Amino acid sequence: MTPTGCLAVVPALTHNTLVVAAGVAAVGCAAGVVGSLSLLRKRPLIGDAAAHSTLVGVATAFVLTGRRDLPTLLTGALVAAVAGLATLVLVRRFTRTRDDAATAIVIGVGFGLGIALLSGITARGLPGSAGLEQFLLGHTAALTARDAVVLGIVSVATVTVVLLGLKEATLVAFDADFAAATGWPVGLIDQALVTLVAVRVVVGLPAAGAVRVTALVVSPPVAARQWTDRVPTLLVLGGVFGLVAAVAGVAVSAVVPRMPTGPLVVLSAAAICIVSLVIAPRRGWLARRRQRIAFEPPRS
Amino acid sequence: MNMVLADWSIDGATAMHAWAIATAATVAAACALVGTLLVVRRMSLLGDAIGHAVLPGIAVAVLVGGRPGSPLVFAAAVATGLLTVWLTRLVRSAGGLADDAGTGVVFTTLFALGVVIVTAAASRVDIDPSCLLYGILELVPFDTVSIGGVEVPRGFVSAAIVLAVLAAAAIATWKLQVFTAFDADAARAAGVPVAAVTGGLLAATALATVAGFEVVGAVLVVAMLVVPAAAAELLVRRLHHMALVAMVLAIVGACLGYLAAWRWNASAAGMIAVVLGIEYAAAVVLAPDDGLVARGLGRLRYAWRVLCEDRLAAVWRAEEKGTAAAVPVSLVQRLAVGWLWLTGRFVGPAGRLALSPAGRREAEMVVRSHRLWEAWLGQHAQLPLDHLHPPAEWVEHHLGAAMRQRIEAEVGGIGDPHGSEIPPEA
Missing domain, CATH: 1.10.10.10 (Winged helix-like DNA-binding domain superfamily/Winged helix DNA-binding domain)
Structure with missing residues (x-):
């Protein structure tokens, strides 16, 4: 890169990129922490169900209020995400339908309803309705400083809640039956975890979009799991990986023209994940391969 | 743009809608057939994964010169779908993970990769990612091929072929699929080639997903695969009854959904998913033995x-x-x-x-x-x-x-x- 090229990049990095980076970093970090818990609870894809339900809330919030600022739409999205996950819980409780099918039903029907509402709004040309569907794919670059502050505050709040309830959440994640038998309100704790995931997903929406926010909740924790068997370390690593992926994604999209931030954040998270799967000590592919070779008798 | 069936006695617009409905119903039936086996084998989220993950395959196929909707792109999408399944198993076994986690990592990554490819080559690849999510059912009748002098929508042709292939395969291998679905170990012990049977189901899923993906978009394929089958499971007990009921529910849902979208001027794909959801809710409430009412x-x-x-x-x-x-x-x-x-x-x-x-x-x-x-x-x-x-x-x-x-x-x-x-x- 020529010196002038560098100079051209530096101003681009100054304000907007820094704001976006801060917001997305907070989101990535908190998503990694909360995602680690839902990975331990063996429900990594509830985030996907929540993410796909949010569109209904975005569309409804817009129709009801006529406003399209971030807090309004996010509130709608949060209500819808919690409603979607509540539907999931109800389907599990009252029908024979299996867990995975219930998740798929919430994903497919929730998203379909959202699309039907959004397309109806767009077709009627309500004022300000253009671009609502951007929520689907996320438009990180359009984040304002105020949005970033909102994202940061919510992220700090969710991480705080996780730290306060860590003992209970760990207990339920590792042995729900024991927790129930010793008198812990397992249903309530699960509900809290599900709500946290919904909050994470909703906060991640403006940064990554409905489709890819799932990756933020799944990939960093999967990577972190490779490096440790201890819950606190898992949470810290999940958070750090999420943060690194977010910052890397934002940085690359700032340097490479026309590259969307959301997918790059996801790909960064995936890269961390792949590297972890291969080189992590003990659980990684290389380590296990070495172990296998060490145990095999030498061939003559 | 070809005017479809302009020489029919009904007017052109009605014929267009009829073709779109026929296409949606065909795709829905194919998805419901495969979905029945996916639901009983607890593989419901596979369609979600494949539906998202085929994006990079399609993008690359278009990049090397395939026309959207052509057999080359179709084959590339199916191949990417199978690759997704293989990668999911690889990640799962490499990481000692729950199945869902491997799926989540792989399909989100591939989808993001697809978006990056599409964005990077935007000048040469005319793919709109949100279009892949929404589907373009309303546009299906405009892209036609001539068969025996009749202009037939390309989407309908590919959907009909996929449905015929899947139905034939299902009839030919149904007993093996049922045996494997309910007790894979016993099936293996009895000499059933379990790996081949499962592989066949995965290939069928990829086929149905890609056929559906072109019509209703990635996420709504999930609805078509899983929702009618889950509803049918509540209504009947035998697996082949479940498949038939699921296909009927899917076809009815596709028709009613399209008409509802037409009536209220909304996305057809979205309305079809909503109608399928209503059918499931009705099954939950009204099922003869297990329904809430019963x-x-x-x-x-x-x-x-x-x-x-x-x-x-x-x-x-x-x-x-x-x-x-x-x-x-x-x-x-x-x-x-x-x-x-x-x-x-x-x-x-x-x-x-x-x-x-x-x-x-x-x-x-x-x-x-x-x-x-x-x-x-x-x-x-x-x-x-x-x-x-x-x-x-x-x-x-x-x-x-x-x-x-x-x-x-x-x-x-x-x-x-x-x-x-x-x-x-x-």
Whole structure:
């Protein structure tokens, strides 16, 4: 890169990129922490169900209020995400339908309803309705400083809640039956975890979009799991990986023209994940391969 | 743009809508067929994963010169779908992960990769990622091929071929699929090539997903794969019935969804998913055995029977003692008495009701069950006398004639522990 090229990049990095980076970093970090818990609870894809339900809330919030600022739409999205996950819980409780099918039903029907509402709004040309569907794919670059502050505050709040309830959440994640038998309100704790995931997903929406926010909740924790068997370390690593992926994604999209931030954040998270799967000590592919070779008798 | 079937007697617009509906219904039927097996094998989220993950495959195929909708792009998408499945298993085994986690990592990554490719090559690849999510059912009739002089939408042709292939494969291998789905270990032991059967299902899923993906978009394929099958599972018990019911539900959902979208000017793909969701909700509520209504009615019917039998027994006991029958106090008790009078088990004017012969027989059987159970408990459970009544009060509604005979044989024809006589079997 020529010196002038560098100079051209530096101003681009100054304000907007820094704001976006801060917001997305907070989101990535908190998503990694909360995602680690839902990975331990063996429900990594509830985030996907929540993410796909949010569109209904975005569309409804817009129709009801006529406003399209971030807090309004996010509130709608949060209500819808919690409603979607509540539907999931109800389907599990009252029908024979299996867990995975219930998740798929919430994903497919929730998203379909959202699309039907959004397309109806767009077709009627309500004022300000253009671009609502951007929520689907996320438009990180359009984040304002105020949005970033909102994202940061919510992220700090969710991480705080996780730290306060860590003992209970760990207990339920590792042995729900024991927790129930010793008198812990397992249903309530699960509900809290599900709500946290919904909050994470909703906060991640403006940064990554409905489709890819799932990756933020799944990939960093999967990577972190490779490096440790201890819950606190898992949470810290999940958070750090999420943060690194977010910052890397934002940085690359700032340097490479026309590259969307959301997918790059996801790909960064995936890269961390792949590297972890291969080189992590003990659980990684290389380590296990070495172990296998060490145990095999030498061939003559 | 080709005007489709302009020479038909119905006008062009109606023909367009008819073609779009036919395409949606065909895709829905194909998805529901595959979805039935996915649902019973707990692989429902596979369609979600494949639907997202085929984006980079399609993008690359278009980049090297394939026309959207052409067989090359179709094949690339199916290949990417299979690659997704393979990668998911690789990640899962490499990381020792739950299945869902591997799926989540792989499909989100591939989708992001696809978006990056599409964005990077935007000048050469005319793909709109949101279009891949929404689907373009409304545009299907505009892209036609000529078959025997008739202009047929390309989407319909590929969907019909996929449906025919899947239906033929399903008919040919159904028994193996069922065996593998319900007990893979037993199937393997019996010599079924389980890996090949599962591989065939995965390939079928990729085919159906890609066919659906072109019509209704990535996420809604999930709805078409899973929702009708899950609804059918609540309605019927046999697997082949489930497949047929799922296909019917899917076709009905596709037609109604399209019409609803037309009526309210909304996305057809979205409305189809909504209608499928309504069908599932209806199945949850109305299913003959497991539905909320059926279960609720069953409980109501039971509560009502208990109420009526208790009234009959109360009057019978009052007659036995020569006292006045206990006057019903609650509203439901009055209702029960009214019902018993209407159905001829009580006779006489209000206030001085007496048992009819039929009512007397019924009451005697309830009291007989009650006292036999008390006698049995008194002999076998060593309960104090004042603890015998409550369990008998419950059991009296559940004993049949055969069970009463056996208990009577065992307690040996003595009276009940409180000294009352046990009425004989009717």
